[in-house]
Amino acid sequence: xxxxxxxxxxxxxxxxxxxxxxxxxxxxxxxxxxxxxxxxxxxxxxxxxxxxxxxxxxxxxxxxxxxxxxxxxxxxxxxxxxxxxxxxxxxxxxxxxxxxxxxxxxxxxxxxxxxxxxxxxxxxxxxxxxxxxxxxxxxxxxxxxxxxxxxxxxxxxxxxxxxxxxxxxxxxxxxxxxxxxxxxxxxxxxxxxxxxxxxxxxxxxxxxxxxxxxxxxxxxxxxxxxxxxxxxxxxxxxxxxxxxxxxxxxxxxxxxxxxxxxxxxxxxxxxxxxxxxxxxxxxxxxxxxxxxxxxxxxxxxxxxxxxxxxxxxxxxxxxxxxx
Amino acid sequence: xxxxxxxxxxxxxxxxxxxxxxxxxxxxxxxxxxxxxxxxxxxxxxxxxxxxxxxxxxxxxxxxxxxxxxxxxxxxxxxxxxxxxxxxxxxxxxxxxxxxxxxxxxxxxxxxxxxxxxxxxxxxxxxxxxxxxxxxxxxxxxxxxxxxxxxxxxxxxxxxxxxxxxxxxxxxxxxxxxxxxxxxxxxxxxxxxxxxxxxxxxxxxxxxxxxxxxxxxxxxxxxxxxxxxxxxxxxxxxxxxxxxxxxxxxxxxxxxxxxxxxxxxxxxxxxxxxxxxxxxxxxxxxxxxxxxxxxxxxxxxxxxxxxxxxxxxxxxxx
Ligand SMILES: Nc1ncnc2c1ncn2[C@@H]1O[C@H](COP(=O)(O)OP(=O)(O)OP(=O)(O)O)[C@@H](O)[C@H]1O
Ligand SMILES: Nc1ncnc2c1ncn2[C@@H]1O[C@H](COP(=O)(O)OP(=O)(O)OP(=O)(O)O)[C@@H](O)[C@H]1O
Ligand code: SF4
Ligand code: SF4
Ligand SMILES: [Mg+2]
Ligand SMILES: [Mg+2]
Numbered sequence: 001x002x003x004x005x006x007x008x009x010x011x012x013x014x015x016x017x018x019x020x021x022x023x024x025x026x027x028x029x030x031x032x033x034x035x036x037x038x039x040x041x042x043x044x045x046x047x048x049x050x051x052x053x054x055x056x057x058x059x060x061x062x063x064x065x066x067x068x069x070x071x072x073x074x075x076x077x078x079x080x081x082x083x084x085x086x087x088x089x090x091x092x093x094x095x096x097x098x099x100x101x102x103x104x105x106x107x108x109x110x111x112x113x114x115x116x117x118x119x120x121x122x123x124x125x126x127x128x129x130x131x132x133x134x135x136x137x138x139x140x141x142x143x144x145x146x147x148x149x150x151x152x153x154x155x156x157x158x159x160x161x162x163x164x165x166x167x168x169x170x171x172x173x174x175x176x177x178x179x180x181x182x183x184x185x186x187x188x189x190x191x192x193x194x195x196x197x198x199x200x201x202x203x204x205x206x207x208x209x210x211x212x213x214x215x216x217x218x219x220x221x222x223x224x225x226x227x228x229x230x231x232x233x234x235x236x237x238x239x240x241x242x243x244x245x246x247x248x249x250x251x252x253x254x255x256x257x258x259x260x261x262x263x264x265x266x267x268x269x270x271x272x273x274x275x276x277x278x279x280x281x282x283x284x285x286x287x288x289x290x291x292x293x294x295x296x297x298x299x300x301x302x303x304x305x306x307x308x309x310x311x312x313x314x315x316x317x318x319x320x321x322x323x
Numbered sequence: 324x325x326x327x328x329x330x331x332x333x334x335x336x337x338x339x340x341x342x343x344x345x346x347x348x349x350x351x352x353x354x355x356x357x358x359x360x361x362x363x364x365x366x367x368x369x370x371x372x373x374x375x376x377x378x379x380x381x382x383x384x385x386x387x388x389x390x391x392x393x394x395x396x397x398x399x400x401x402x403x404x405x406x407x408x409x410x411x412x413x414x415x416x417x418x419x420x421x422x423x424x425x426x427x428x429x430x431x432x433x434x435x436x437x438x439x440x441x442x443x444x445x446x447x448x449x450x451x452x453x454x455x456x457x458x459x460x461x462x463x464x465x466x467x468x469x470x471x472x473x474x475x476x477x478x479x480x481x482x483x484x485x486x487x488x489x490x491x492x493x494x495x496x497x498x499x500x501x502x503x504x505x506x507x508x509x510x511x512x513x514x515x516x517x518x519x520x521x522x523x524x525x526x527x528x529x530x531x532x533x534x535x536x537x538x539x540x541x542x543x544x545x546x547x548x549x550x551x552x553x554x555x556x557x558x559x560x561x562x563x564x565x566x567x568x569x570x571x572x573x574x575x576x577x578x579x580x581x582x583x584x585x586x587x588x589x590x591x592x593x594x595x596x597x598x599x600x601x602x603x604x605x606x607x608x609x610x611x612x613x614x615x616x617x618x619x620x621x622x623x624x625x626x627x628x629x630x631x632x633x634x635x636x637x638x639x640x641x
Contacts, residue, residue, distance in 0.1 A: 190595045216582065
């Protein structure tokens with residue numbers, strides 16, 4: 001079976017208006033995602049996660065002047081679609097939940113209008129029916145008293161409710177792929193647990209594929225089948241979730257997993273990663289992780305490592321781990 | 324031995340007004356009768372959902388807000404009855420580091436000035452002494468001496484948080500309030516800062532009031548943990564016990580919601596219904612009763628108290 005989504009050597013570079021500043025926000029990334037699966041994209045701030053998601057939706061800002069490679073969705077290259085075709089795909093076949101739910105909600109329109117909008121736009125559902133469906137969707141995302149909530153406005157909702165409403169908008173047209181860009185500062189834990197449980201149920205019921213963009217390895221452990229670890233615009237490791245947690249190969253993935261506090265060994269000192277994340281407008285030469293890498297060899301300072309190990313679905317970009 | 328800091332039945336209610344000059348009608352019960360102690364050199368962790376009163380508690384401890392009821396004792400002395408000199412000692416003895424290292428540092432001041440500002444306002448030292456202290460503070464937080472001449476924007480998030488920590492240590496406090504000190508930082512930097520805070524505690528004998536949403540980080544940093552819900556402490560105890568063998572139904576739900584550190588780590592599934600109610604109109608009796616899976620009749624009318632001995636505010640444990 002062909003994968004639902006496949007990126008082949010895909011890149012997005014931001015180029016400043018004068019062409020003097022180039023940020024390789026996404027650099028030759030390859031990955032696959034099957035129907036009904038969940039992919040976690042992890043990486044620090046600025047590593048290119050949102051850019052990757054916006055690339056799939058073709059919603060990149062103006063400054064993204066250079067893109068390269070292929071993005072195959074249900075076997076067809078999205079980069080070759082017309083603007084009109086993309087409009088049909090967005091919201092209907094692929095939907096995205098943004099980092100900040102308020103960014104997706106218009107304060108001047110009722111919840112009902114906003115949740116029913118994708119239905120009216122993509123499926124031409126008449127207003128009345130669309131509103132009825134919106135009420136059902138709010139119920140599906142466990143909003144209590146949905147019949148009254150449809151007539152209310154975003155400011156009348158709590159943070160957790162807004163997040164779920166945006167979720168309802170995302171699944172309105174039953175997309176095949178839902179991309180969720182997680183808020184950096186996390187939701188309240190019990191609300192977050194509700195939200196994750198809800199996404200899981202929706203996934204089971206509708207067989208949709210999920211992409212989770214997150215800083216949080218805990219979310220990856222809980223939700224994902226596959227993991228893509230990004231560092232400075234590159235996919236440094238990609239593989240099944242258990243492989244990544246049990247046998248991480250890339251030094252950055254290993255260090256990241258060791259650095260998080262755990263309940264089990266509470267009072268032990270953490271294994272910190274030294275140094276600072278790179279500045280993407282002037283990344284280190286060679287492997288971008290080399291200034292912080294305990295395993296770096298001479299070659300790492302001059303030459304970027306290629307991706308290796310594609311056969312078993314676990315790939316790594318590292319001179320040492322990949323050889 | 325007297326505790327470094329003791330809060331006794333502390334309250335902070337904010338009046339709610341219509342318009343700026345309107346009459347107060349009701350109050351936000353941000354902190355609603357809480358008691359805890361912080362021992363010298365130890366860490367009290369405070370956890371609980373957004374709006375439960377953690378930052379308000381921190382502000383009360385820092386003297387940035389005055390309590391509307393109850394008392395704070397610092398080294399055994401009632402803070403409210405301190406004279407001017409005593410109050411200055413208290414203010415200097417407790418310093419703070421906040422979440423956002425970008426907002427808390429003046430962008431127009433050099434790092435050296437930022438760190439030394441509290442020392443210059445509170446103490447008189449000659450220039451060589453100031454220089455010596457500055458170097459020691461930078462060294463303590465792992466920044467090079469040349470950092471003093473630079474501006475905050477020339478540093479990364481993690482380094483700025485080091486600057487904020489150095490500043491908080493300038494007056495040799497005995498207690499540092501840490502309100503979400505790592506949540507704005509990159510995941511790969513957090514361990515550096517948590518390790519630094521632990522090293523400083525060991526080296527300088529600092530006590531911490533540590534507030535964070537990341538439960539594993541709080542368990543890692545704390546000796547005792549207080550769990551708050553709608554302005555009240557519902558459970559207080561040894562960090563390990565609270566993290567692994569919690570008793571209060573809310574604490575259990577909270578820790579069950581913590582994310583696993585491995586795909587095979589299974590946590591108890593307790594998905595709570597509903598939202599956190601508003602502190603303007605908290606439910607009667609046990610504040611948690613509308614969401615509690617173990618709710619009983621008496622919970623709706625009678626407020627459970629945190630008692631000495633079992634420090635769990637729940638009728639199940641009476
Ligand atoms: N419109 C833009 N113009 C120029 N550079 C940009 C633009 N948007 C993003 N960048 C740069 O591209 C890089 C990747 O940004 P991106 O937002 O994809 O990162 P991210 O991994 O989503 O980060 P975060 O975790 O903070 O959301 C960053 O270095 C960023 O500064
Ligand atoms: N100055 C104020 N006036 C009125 N209400 C206030 C004031 N400060 C805080 N509150 C309210 O008191 C309650 C407790 O707020 P607080 O900031 O202490 O919560 P918190 O536990 O720190 O939350 P978070 O985890 O979101 O930081 C909230 O309902 C808040 O809206
Ligand atoms: S390529 Fe070299 S520097 Fe990069 S992660 Fe591998 S060993 Fe470290
Ligand atoms: S007092 Fe009652 S409602 Fe409150 S936590 Fe205990 S059992 Fe639940
Ligand atoms: Mg992003
Ligand atoms: Mg707070």
